[in-house]
Every structure is written in structure tokens, then in C-alpha cells.
Amino acid sequence: MKLTIHSGTNQIGGCITEIESGGYKVFIDFGEQLPGTEVKELSLIVGLTGGDISKSALFITHYHGDHIGKICDTVADLPIYVGKTALDIFKCLETRLTHIPDRKEAEKHKRIVERIETINTFEPLQKIIIGKITVTPLLVDHSAFDAYMFVIEADNKRILHTGDFRGHGFRSKGLMPTLKAYARNIDYIISEGTNIQRTNDKIKTENELQRDFISYFRKYKYNFVLASSTNIDRLFALYHAAKKTSRCFVCDSYQAKILKIVSKNHKQYTKFYDIDFNQTKSPVGRFFELKRQGQNPFSFDGKLKLYLERHGFCMLIRSNEAFKPLLEEYSKLNDTKIYYSMWDGYLDKNKPAFNEILYNFLEPYNVKNMHTSGHADSKTLKAIFETVKPKSGIIPIHTEAPEKFEELFHQQASIIFLRDGEVFDVK
Ligand SMILES: [Zn+2]
Ligand SMILES: [Zn+2]
Known part of the structure; x- marks a missing residue:
């Protein structure tokens, strides 16, 4: 078995992993580099971007x-595998992006939507066999819904690829039991290390964050939250926070569509994903979908305005013109609070990922930052290494500081530093 990290040994994002056995190849993840990072030209990767793909497949963690x-x-016929609900959400997001004004970008998203039609889906723990290689997806908690680690098995060797994950989400309770049950006898862990440099910060749990939102919603009547439309557990937490404080929950049709996908596929497993979209049951905490008429911005009028102002609301917003007039109107009131619930790096002019549109949109207002990371802290990384006990080593990826692994985890296993593109013989 051979292992190659084509990209991502010393950067966050854009990681590409290849595992090869007897001519068969499994690739894990093929994404963009994060905005602002130095663009590296990738040379041709046989079995992924060119050459013979008859023995290859690409697996996407999230x-x-x-x-x-x-x-x-990728080569057009290369089989791609993604989690089922993850694919539904991704399709919804990409379809919206085909309507953006930038025509070149819109075209790119159209091609992605077409490619989505050819993608295969899997369920947690469903074993997929690519020739001599077996891949088993393990469901994990991350700021993307339906995210996975993979156990990859071939030539009597077992590798655990962590993808992106964390230990402080609503669904993280399952992390250690899942690893204990399905990640036994592992030789190598390929591990993300996004937060490895944040060794002293205590990371807030999603639960604690939700409690903070609840106390703010009690205090403020008109709550506007700017969060990622695909950070599903955050959005459902906000829905429940609104319900608990008898505030209405308001979002646009695109956001409602995403919440409906998750609700439909998952409410049978947990009430957390059960939204009463028609709100027939309770007179408070009602769900409202804002429907946009053409290019007109959103507005409340008549009975809806009276109702929302009587009960107060939590509204999910996005940095576009449609929401601007509502923000302008309500930001003048003492009863209003605006929250930014995403990574603060997008608003930091000194960070390469600085997002000017987002910054300008929020700039006129007094905004409260309310967020927690989608990635594991070092304590969680240590706990998974101690649980899995990889026999031969830990390979850091998705990190700007791979050397930190040596400092923090040398007692857990030997740390193997690979360079992008280096072929590692798995023995
Ligand atoms: Zn990532
Ligand atoms: Zn991620």
C-alpha cells in the first residue's frame, strides 16, 4: 500500500490524499485552497485528474x-462518493450559486451542479470496495452536516483519515464510541490539525453557545444572525433557542429549503432536527419563510409585521441587499441585536481570507460575535490518538503547523511528516 498527500501537508484546506494498492486508488477530498492562500499549481494526478481512472474513486469527507x-x-467518469444528506445540501447550495451575477463564477457552479448528478452516495458504516481497497465511512461532528472520517483498508493495513471533525459539537458524544467500535487495529492516522496552534484557548461547546443565544434572545426582541447557511447544527440550535424564548424564527426560502432537507432525512432519529414548518401546533416560536418578489428586498408589512413585532424574532440573514432595509430599520431600535456567527477571520483585514463584502455589510452596525470552531482542539486530538492508538504513526494534514504535532503528541505515536506529493510506503 502506498500513501501520498498530494496537497495539504502544511496548509489548511485543499487537502488531497491518495491511497494505492495493487493499482487501485482511493482519493480522499479534492477541494479549493482557502481564499488568500498562495495558489499552488497541481501537476497531473494519475487516476484523479488524468490517465487511467478505471481503478480509482474519490471519496469526499464533507x-x-x-x-x-x-x-x-476530475476526469469526467471518475466515481465520486459523498454522504447522502451532505450531497442534497451541497446541491441546494450550488444551485443557488448558479444565479450569482458574476457570470464566470456562475458557470463554474453550473458545471458543479451537473457533476453532482453523477455522484454516488453512502450511508454511515456502509463499506465500499474499490478493487483491493475497502472504505468505511464513520459519521462525525463538524460545522458541515453529514461529515465523515474514513477507515481505509488494504494489504492488511488500516488507515484512519479524520477529515474535519470536533469534540465540542452536539453530535460529538458519538465520537469516542464510534472510534472504539470501528477504528480498531489502526496502523496510521491521517489527522487534521486546524486548531493545533490554539493550545491555551478553551473552545466553547455548541451547547454553551446555544445557551448564550437563549439569554440574548430573552433580552432582545429583534435578533438578526449572520451564520453559514450550511452550518446545520448551529441553525437548528438557533431555531430551538428562538422557540424556547417564544421568538419567531425567520429565514429566506433558500435557507428554508436546506433546513427542510435535513428535517426530512433526520427528524425520525432525533427531535433536534424536527421543525414544525407549518407551525400548526404552537402560537409562539413560529417558523416564517420570507419569500422574495423578484429583486425586491425583504420587508414586513401588515399582519406579519404586527405579529413579528409582538413576539419578537430570530432571523437568519445573509450579506446581500435583500436583507439590508430590514437591518437598517431595526438596527435603530434598542430592542435589536445583530450577531455574527461565523469565523472572525473573514472580518479581519489582516487575514488572507478577509471578505470585503461581508465586512462592508456589517460595518455600519454594532455586531456581537457569537461563534465556536468546527475543528477539534488539541485536547480532543490527543484523546482520539489515545483511543485509536495507531501502531505506526500520525500524519498531520489540514494544518499550518504540522511540527506542533511532534511537540504535543510524540507520546501518543510517532509523527510522520510528509511533503506534498511525496510517496510513502505503508509498511
Ligand atoms: Zn477543511
Ligand atoms: Zn470543513
Whole structure:
């Protein structure tokens, strides 16, 4: 068995992993580099972007752009595998992006939507066999829904690829039991290390964050939250926070569509994903979908305005013109609070990922930052290494500081530093 990290040994995002056995190849993730990072030209990767693909497949850990964004750069017939609900959400997101004004970008998203039609889906723990290689997806908690680690098995060797994951989400309770049950006898862990440099910060749990939202919603009547439309557990937490404080929950049709996908596929497993979209049951905490008429911005009028102002609301917003007039109107009131619930790096002029549109949109207002990371802290990384006990080593990826692994985890296993493109013989 041979292992190659084509990209991602010393950067966050854009990781490409290849595992080869007897001519068969499994690739894991093929996404964009994060905005602002130095663009590296990738040379041809046989079995992924060119050459013979008859013995290859690409597995995607989750739908974040840095893991899935380059699927159109694969050879057209290459089989791609993604989690079922993850694919539904990704399709919804990409379909919306085909309508953006930038025509070149819109075209790119159209091609992605076409490619999505050819993608295969899997369920948690469904074993998929690619010739001599077996891949088993393990469901994990991340800021993307329906995200996976993979156990890859061939030549009597077993590798665990962590993808992006964390230990402080609502669904993280399952992490250690899942690893204990299905990640036994592992030789190597290929591990993400996004937060490895944040050794002293205590990371807030999603649960704690939700409690903070609840206390704010009690205090403020008109709550506007700017969060990622695909950070599903955050959005459902906001829905429940609104319901608990008898505030209405308001979002646009695109966001409602995504919430409906998750609700439909998952409410039978947990009430957390059960939204009463028609709100026939309770007079408070009602769900409202804002429907946009053409290019007109959203507005409340008549009975809806009276109702929302009587009960107060939590509204999910996006940095576009449609929401601007509502923000302008309500930001003048003392009863209003605006929250930014995404990574603060997008608003930091000194960070390469700085997003000017987002910054300008929020700039006029007094905004409260309310967020927690989608990635594991070092304590969680240590705990998974101690649980899995990889026999031969840990390979850091998705990190800007791979050397930190040596400092923090040398007692757990030997740390193997690979260079991008280096072929590693798995023995
Ligand atoms: Zn990532
Ligand atoms: Zn991610």
C-alpha cells in the first residue's frame, strides 16, 4: 500500500490524499485552497485528474469548498462518493450559486451542479470496495452536516483519515464510541490539525453557545444572525433557542429549503432536527419563510409585521441587499441585536481570507460575535490518538503547523511528516 498527500501537508484546506494498492486508488477530498492562500499549481494526478481512472474513486469527507470544490477538475467518469444528506445540501447550495451575477463564477457552479448528478452516495458504516481497497465511512461532528472520517483498508493495513471533525459539537458524544467500535487495529492516522496552534484557548461547546443565544434572545426582541447557511447544527440550535424564548424564527426560502432537507432525512432519529414548518401546533416560536418578489428586498408589512413585532424574532440573514432595509430599520431600535456567527477571520483585514463584502455589510452596525470552531482542539486530538492508538504513526494534514504535532503528541505515536506529493510506503 502506498500513501501520498498530494496537497495539504502544511496548509489548511485543499487537502488531497491518495491511497494505492495493487493499482487501485482511493482519493480522499479534492477541494479549493482557502481564499488568500498562495495558489499552488497541481501537476497531473494519475487516476484523479488524468490517465487511467478505471481503478480509482474519490471519496469526499464533507461539503466544505476546501474538500469538494474541485470535483469538476476530475476526469469526467471518475466515481465520486459523498454522504447522502451532505450531497442534497451541497446541491441546494450550488444551485443557488448558479444565479450569482458574476457570470464566470456562475458557470463554474453550473458545471458543479451537473457533476453532482453523477455522484454516488453512502450511508454511515456502509463499506465500499474499490478493487483491493475497502472504505468505511464513520459519521462525525463538524460545522458541515453529514461529515465523515474514513477507515481505509488494504494489504492488511488500516488507515484512519479524520477529515474535519470536533469534540465540542452536539453530535460529538458519538465520537469516542464510534472510534472504539470501528477504528480498531489502526496502523496510521491521517489527522487534521486546524486548531493545533490554539493550545491555551478553551473552545466553547455548541451547547454553551446555544445557551448564550437563549439569554440574548430573552433580552432582545429583534435578533438578526449572520451564520453559514450550511452550518446545520448551529441553525437548528438557533431555531430551538428562538422557540424556547417564544421568538419567531425567520429565514429566506433558500435557507428554508436546506433546513427542510435535513428535517426530512433526520427528524425520525432525533427531535433536534424536527421543525414544525407549518407551525400548526404552537402560537409562539413560529417558523416564517420570507419569500422574495423578484429583486425586491425583504420587508414586513401588515399582519406579519404586527405579529413579528409582538413576539419578537430570530432571523437568519445573509450579506446581500435583500436583507439590508430590514437591518437598517431595526438596527435603530434598542430592542435589536445583530450577531455574527461565523469565523472572525473573514472580518479581519489582516487575514488572507478577509471578505470585503461581508465586512462592508456589517460595518455600519454594532455586531456581537457569537461563534465556536468546527475543528477539534488539541485536547480532543490527543484523546482520539489515545483511543485509536495507531501502531505506526500520525500524519498531520489540514494544518499550518504540522511540527506542533511532534511537540504535543510524540507520546501518543510517532509523527510522520510528509511533503506534498511525496510517496510513502505503508509498511
Ligand atoms: Zn477543511
Ligand atoms: Zn470543513
